Amino acid sequence: MKIKLLDGTVKDFNGSATILEIAENIAISLKKNTIAAKVNGKYVPTDYIVEKDCDLELITSKHEDYLKVLNYTTAFVAGAAIESIFKDTKLAKILYKKDECEFGVTFEIEPRIGLDQLTVIQSKIMELLKNNSITWTKVSWEEIEKSEEYSEYQKYIAKDMHETYGEVFIYKIANTKFITPHPITLNTKLIKVLEIQQLSGEYWLNDAKNIMLQKVHGIMSDSQASLDEIKASLEDRRSRDHRIINKTLNVFGIDNLVGPGLPLWMPNGTIIKEEIKKYLKEKEWEYDYIHVTTPVIGTIDLYKKSGHWDHYGEDMFQPFNGGAGNEEQFILRPMNCPHHVAVYKQEQRSYRDLPLRIAEHALQHRYESSGSLTGLERVRAMELTDSHIFVRPDQVEQEFKAIYKLVTEVLDTFKIEIDYLSLSLRDPEDKIKYYQDDKMWNEAEIALENVLKDLNLDYKKCIGEAAFYGPKLDIQIKTAQNHEITVSTIQLDFLLPKKFDVTYIDQNQEYKAPIMIHRGLIGTYERFVATLLEQTKGILPLWLAPTQVEIIPIGDQTNESYANEVRNELKKHFIRTHIDNRDERLSYKIRDAQIKKIPYQLVIGETEKSNKTVTFRMYGSEEQTTILLNQFVNILINKIKSKN
Numbered sequence: 248m249k250i251k252l253l254d255g256t257v258k259d260f261n262g263s264a265t266i267l268e269i270a271e272n273i274a275i276s277l278k279k280n281t282i283a284a285k286v287n288g289k290y291v292p293t294d295y296i297v298e299k300d301c302d303l304e305l306i307t308s309k310h311e312d313y314l315k316v317l318n319y320t321t322a323f324v325a326g327a328a329i330e331s332i333f334k335d336t337k338l339a340k341i342l343y344k345k346d347e348c349e350f351g352v353t354f355e356i357e358p359r360i361g362l363d364q365l366t367v368i369q370s371k372i373m374e375l376l377k378n379n380s381i382t383w384t385k386v387s388w389e390e391i392e393k394s395e396e397y398s399e400y401q402k403y404i405a406k407d408m409h410e411t412y413g414e415v416f417i418y419k420i421a422n423t424k425f426i427t428p429h430p431i432t433l434n435t436k437l438i439k440v441l442e443i444q445q446l447s448g449e450y451w452l453n454d455a456k457n458i459m460l461q462k463v464h465g466i467m468s469d470s471q472a473s474l475d476e477i478k479a480s481l482e483d484r485r486s487r488d489h490r491i492i493n494k495t496l497n498v499f500g501i502d503n504l505v506g507p508g509l510p511l512w513m514p515n516g517t518i519i520k521e522e523i524k525k526y527l528k529e530k531e532w533e534y535d536y537i538h539v540t541t542p543v544i545g546t547i548d549l550y551k552k553s554g555h556w557d558h559y560g561e562d563m564f565q566p567f568n569g570g571a572g573n574e575e576q577f578i579l580r581p582m583n584c585p586h587h588v589a590v591y592k593q594e595q596r597s598y599r600d601l602p603l604r605i606a607e608h609a610l611q612h613r614y615e616s617s618g619s620l621t622g623l624e625r626v627r628a629m630e631l632t633d634s635h636i637f638v639r640p641d642q643v644e645q646e647f648k649a650i651y652k653l654v655t656e657v658l659d660t661f662k663i664e665i666d667y668l669s670l671s672l673r674d675p676e677d678k679i680k681y682y683q684d685d686k687m688w689n690e691a692e693i694a695l696e697n698v699l700k701d702l703n704l705d706y707k708k709c710i711g712e713a714a715f716y717g718p719k720l721d722i723q724i725k726t727a728q729n730h731e732i733t734v735s736t737i738q739l740d741f742l743l744p745k746k747f748d749v750t751y752i753d754q755n756q757e758y759k760a761p762i763m764i765h766r767g768l769i770g771t772y773e774r775f776v777a778t779l780l781e782q783t784k785g786i787l788p789l790w791l792a793p794t795q796v797e798i799i800p801i802g803d804q805t806n807e808s809y810a811n812e813v814r815n816e817l818k819k820h821f822i823r824t825h826i827d828n829r830d831e832r833l834s835y836k837i838r839d840a841q842i843k844k845i846p847y848q849l850v851i852g853e854t855e856k857s858n859k860t861v862t863f864r865m866y867g868s869e870e871q872t873t874i875l876l877n878q879f880v881n882i883l884i885n886k887i888k889s890k891n
């Protein structure tokens with residue numbers, strides 16, 4: 248048989264061989280280091296017998312799935328520990344969340360277990376690992392279906408495995424048998440350290456209609472040092488959670504009576520949002536965008552015509568009537584595209600008017616599921632930095648370049664690094680999903696790729712990921728929480744202009760349909776500010792800080808009046824200040840300003856008043872500098888202008 252390895256080499260074998268035999272044949276050291284394998288995409292243990300030609304990946308500590316294997320194995324042993332401690336446990340499934348470095352196992356037990364039992368579970372896992380080995384067998388689905396030995400959850404997994412791979416694997420440790428398609432290593436000695444951290448709930452198959460199972464989760468590693476590293480990085484991430492940072496910065500609030508997922512931008516948050524908005528609108532002005540303001544509702548017919556109702560109907564706030572007794576139906580808009588089409592259509596445009604760049608920082612609403620709502624990151628009311636640009640086909644390339652330049656300049660200002668670019672193209676074979684116009688698709692896709700090549704950019708090509716109406720480029724970033732998000736998006740759309748009969752008059756006085764480009768500059772303010780708070784740990788640059796200068800008067804009343812003078816001078820230049828005249832010690836006030844992450848603290852006393860100076864220290868620094876008030880004002884003005 249022929250075994251094709253990951254690097255493309257092909258090995259010939261006479262008859263069947265186990266994974267370890269194949270590994271040994273390649274290199275002796277590989278036999279020692281292989282902990283599991285992937286055969287034609289299916290995870291298998293090291294004594295699995297390969298009988299036919301296949302693609303093979305040997306999983307060693309260098310393979311991207313190494314930690315996945317160790318975590319799933321630990322999760323399986325955790326399940327075994329729970330089953331051996333608690334009578335009548337029904338194990339469900341094992342989980343591994345790469346982003347959170349976390350393994351987990353779900354199960355059903357009556358009565359439910361409590362937090363105080365986690366340490367017992369942890370010790371039992373270690374005991375099982377020390378005294379037992381893991382074995383496995385292949386069993387037919389028919390046999391499992393008839394058997395009483397497995398829970399309904401395990402049967403569900405077995406059936407799924409049977410349908411996907413044609414084989415069902417049962418792993419065994421001590422008295423526990425467990426069915427899983429996930430990778431399990433037979434080498435239990437690799438699991439050196441672990442910590443069970445939490446007990447929580449999870450609906451079976453993540454569906455709220457199903458039973459709420461219990462879930463035990465934890466972290467593990469093959470050495471104490473690396474477990475310590477994992478813990479430190481998780482701790483760092485937790486402290487960066489924008490919902491935690493919000494507790495001291497007071498950026499947004501949620502009131503369940505107003506409604507979950509409907510954020511209240513508090514004064515500090517409003518300053519941050521408005522400063523960003525001012526900057527983005529200036530940038531858009533530089534790039535010749537025009538701004539419009541359109542209503543947050545539209546008739547249901549508008550969204551039926553645009554196709555949104557058919558495609559996204561379930562994720563929208565549902566239609567409501569106008570006045571009492573009035574049959575007219577409206578919806579809260581989930582997207583702004585149709586409104587901008589209507590703006591375009593207010594006048595007959597000519598080829599000379601294009602590109603027409605209609606921008607709006609627009610409020611829109613989506614009915615996200617209540618379980619998915621997360622602080623400002625996923626909300627139901629959001630303001631999108633939106634634009635719809637109408638171009639002639641011959642302008643696509645140039646406009647695309649201009650948009651990309653605008654996006655990168657903006658991201659640079661926020662010191663946000665692009666993780667990668669994703670170019671989504673159609674699958675030409677898919678005649679159902681995609682709007683049929685081969686010429687249009689080919690030209691647009693070639694135009695986009697040309698731009699990326701011209702700009703010397705690397706990108707991931709995703710065939711079949713394009714929207715039904717056209718190809719798109721997504722600009723992906725990794726947040727401090729390790730979440731991958733689309734920060735900016737540029738999408739071509741051939742369809743919407745046609746649906747709404749949008750035209751321009753070309754040089755020959757003929758009516759033509761423009762191409763529409765949907766452009767999200769930094770996504771929504773909600774998700775962007777969440778990302779920014781997490782990236783900066785709430786230590787915002789001067790231009791965005793809600794309070795830029797904390798003024799702390801010391802000594803007698805006359806110094807307080809000088810503090811007011813300083814405040815008024817800064818206010819003239821739109822610099823945001825706060826005077827701390829509480830009856831507290833200076834060190835306390837300074838600490839408080841640090842907690843609030845205020846960039847500058849001024850201490851105003853007798854000397855400052857007499858010399859018309861200020862003594863300042865910057866956030867995170869002990870150093871104090873005394874300079875003339877007007878010099879200080881100039882420093883701040885320049886710094887704010889530079890957005891550093």
Ligand code: ATP
Pocket residue numbers: 613615623624625626627629631733734735736767769770771773774775
């Ligand atoms: P997701 O996959 O996260 O739901 P999406 O792909 O549906 O997002 P788009 O329809 O492309 O998002 O919306 C554009 C932008 O709107 C996204 O890049 C994101 O910044 C933002 N966004 C989408 N949904 C939400 C939400 N519920 N809360 C906050 N921002 C959102």
Ligand code: ZN
Pocket residue numbers: 582583584635765766
């Ligand atoms: Zn749009």
